[in-house]
Amino acid sequence: MGNRKSGILLHITSLPGNEGTGTMGENAYRFVDFLNETGQKVWQILPLGQVGFGDSPYQCYSAFAGNSQLIDLKLLENESLIDSQDLKNIPSFSNKIVEFERVGKWKNKLFQSAFKQFKNLFTQKYEAEYNVFLSQHSWWLNDYAFFMAAKNNFGEVVWNEWDDDLKFRKNSALRKWGEELADEIEFHKFLQFLFFRQWFNLKEYANKNGVEIIGDVPLYVSTDSADVWTNPDIFLLDEKLNPVEVGGVPPDYFSETGQLWGNPVFNWQRLKERNFDWWIARLHFNLNLFDSVRIDHFRGLESFWSVPATEKTAINGKWVKASGHEMLTKMSEQIGELRFIAEDLGLITPEVARLRTDFNLPGMKVLQFAFSSDSKNEHLPHNFYPEFIAYTGTHDNDTTLGWLKSTTSNERRMVRSYLGRSDKRTLRKAMELTLASVAKIAIIPMQDLLELGSKARMNKPGTTSGNWGWRFQWRQLKQRNKNFLAEKTAKYNR
Numbered sequence: 480m481g482n483r484k485s486g487i488l489l490h491i492t493s494l495p496g497n498e499g500t501g502t503m504g505e506n507a508y509r510f511v512d513f514l515n516e517t518g519q520k521v522w523q524i525l526p527l528g529q530v531g532f533g534d535s536p537y538q539c540y541s542a543f544a545g546n547s548q549l550i551d552l553k554l555l556e557n558e559s560l561i562d563s564q565d566l567k568n569i570p571s572f573s574n575k576i577v578e579f580e581r582v583g584k585w586k587n588k589l590f591q592s593a594f595k596q597f598k599n600l601f602t603q604k605y606e607a608e609y610n611v612f613l614s615q616h617s618w619w620l621n622d623y624a625f626f627m628a629a630k631n632n633f634g635e636v637v638w639n640e641w642d643d644d645l646k647f648r649k650n651s652a653l654r655k656w657g658e659e660l661a662d663e664i665e666f667h668k669f670l671q672f673l674f675f676r677q678w679f680n681l682k683e684y685a686n687k688n689g690v691e692i693i694g695d696v697p698l699y700v701s702t703d704s705a706d707v708w709t710n711p712d713i714f715l716l717d718e719k720l721n722p723v724e725v726g727g728v729p730p731d732y733f734s735e736t737g738q739l740w741g742n743p744v745f746n747w748q749r750l751k752e753r754n755f756d757w758w759i760a761r762l763h764f765n766l767n768l769f770d771s772v773r774i775d776h777f778r779g780l781e782s783f784w785s786v787p788a789t790e791k792t793a794i795n796g797k798w799v800k801a802s803g804h805e806m807l808t809k810m811s812e813q814i815g816e817l818r819f820i821a822e823d824l825g826l827i828t829p830e831v832a833r834l835r836t837d838f839n840l841p842g843m844k845v846l847q848f849a850f851s852s853d854s855k856n857e858h859l860p861h862n863f864y865p866e867f868i869a870y871t872g873t874h875d876n877d878t879t880l881g882w883l884k885s886t887t888s889n890e891r892r893m894v895r896s897y898l899g900r901s902d903k904r905t906l907r908k909a910m911e912l913t914l915a916s917v918a919k920i921a922i923i924p925m926q927d928l929l930e931l932g933s934k935a936r937m938n939k940p941g942t943t944s945g946n947w948g949w950r951f952q953w954r955q956l957k958q959r960n961k962n963f964l965a966e967k968t969a970k971y972n973r
Contacts, residue, residue, distance in 0.1 A: 486521025504551025694769030737793030881933030
């Protein structure tokens with residue numbers, strides 16, 4: 480990962496713009512320009528998958544497909560795929576929060592008309608490029624497009640409630656529905672074509688401007704995903720294909736009953752028999768999409784908290800061994816150095832730490848976790864090592880200003896001895912401390928740079944609604960914020 484550098488954590492949905500959500504259009508390019516102008520070399524984002532229930536980028540319909548809501552309509556208009564008239568009548572969406580459902584419904588109508596236009600222009604304009612896309616992606620795309628078309632056709636119910644023939648992927652049912660839903664299957668392939676086209680153009684622009692992109696891979700996939708439907712054997716499911724055990728974490732800093740995520744856990748024995756093919760394909764795919772990749776809940780590759788699917792909380796789970804070491808060994812045999820970041824927060828055992836160091840993966844340090852004990856706390860900058868990535872906070876934390884206002888009295892005493900009193904100067908000191916640290920990479924969430932309070936929080940772990948929607952507006956980014964970032968970046972040789 481080279482020399483010292485710094486960057487900003489901001490998901491694409493949080494970008495400004497008039498399409499109801501951030502997109503891969505003009506504002507994303509402008510954001511890269513802002514990073515470049517302030518000396519930032521990293522843009523860290525959240526997973527880009529097609530979100531399902533709860534709009535969480537960590538609960539997607541596929542481990543491979545991109546989120547079609549991020550496709551920029553203005554770019555489609557430039558290619559004559561969308562009528563300019565349609566973009567003159569954009570509904571009035573909130574510019575502070577993503578209204579996921581409204582945006583989805585509105586965009587989908589326009590995507591349908593873009594699809595018609597695409598077919599009209601196909602032979603003269605898109606045929607060669609589209610065929611290359613299909614040949615590169617068919618290994619996951621065919622199943623995903625079929626899954627989405629079928630899901631839509633059956634009123635959005637979870638796939639394991641479909642008719643048995645289709646649920647168990649009988650050839651006759653796949654043939655029958657494949658013919659019946661052919662046009663809609665093609666529509667979902669078309670959306671993915673648009674998504675990856677826009678994504679790779681944006682990534683190329685970022686890289687040309689000296690900005691690398693850190694992507695994010697959730698450890699688990701949603702039960703309601705094309706992956707579980709097409710690979711039921713690599714998950715712990717019963718004979719009706721319902722999860723037997725689900726993932727989560729035991730009681731911790733975020734929740735006294737733990738977190739019950741509800742995702743099916745992996746059958747590592749079966750993965751091993753398959754030479755970890757699904758996992759390795761997934762990691763290759765993400766390394767192709769991003770410059771480096773954070774593996775969320777990395778500890779689950781060593782041992783994972785497994786909870787019976789009938790439980791209502793995560794309290795009654797148990798730790799179960801995973802085969803992450805073998806899988807990562809296989810991966811490194813194929814590509815050499817692994818460009819992964821281990822999200823190693825929470826309860827970390829010596830075995831998890833060893834898994835990280837065996838593959839030379841940087842871990843994470845978060846300033847907000849630094850003041851809950853004493854001067855030996857591993858999240859305090861004086862205890863860092865260079866091979867970590869330092870953050871003021873992550874997408875799961877409150878904003879640093881929000882956190883400063885809610886510290887316990889013990890924490891507050893320690894914060895004061897380090898950073899001074901709880902106000903915006905304290906926040907700026909926290910950012911400066913992170914940038915000044917020996918950590919090779921320092922990342923500031925956009926909310927902290929903009930000095931925003933708890934209302935700008937991205938996610939509250941353990942809650943299922945009201946998350947992921949925060950967006951910023953350009954007018955919030957003042958010249959003093961830019962100057963602060965540029966000056967501290969230069970001062971601390973990032």
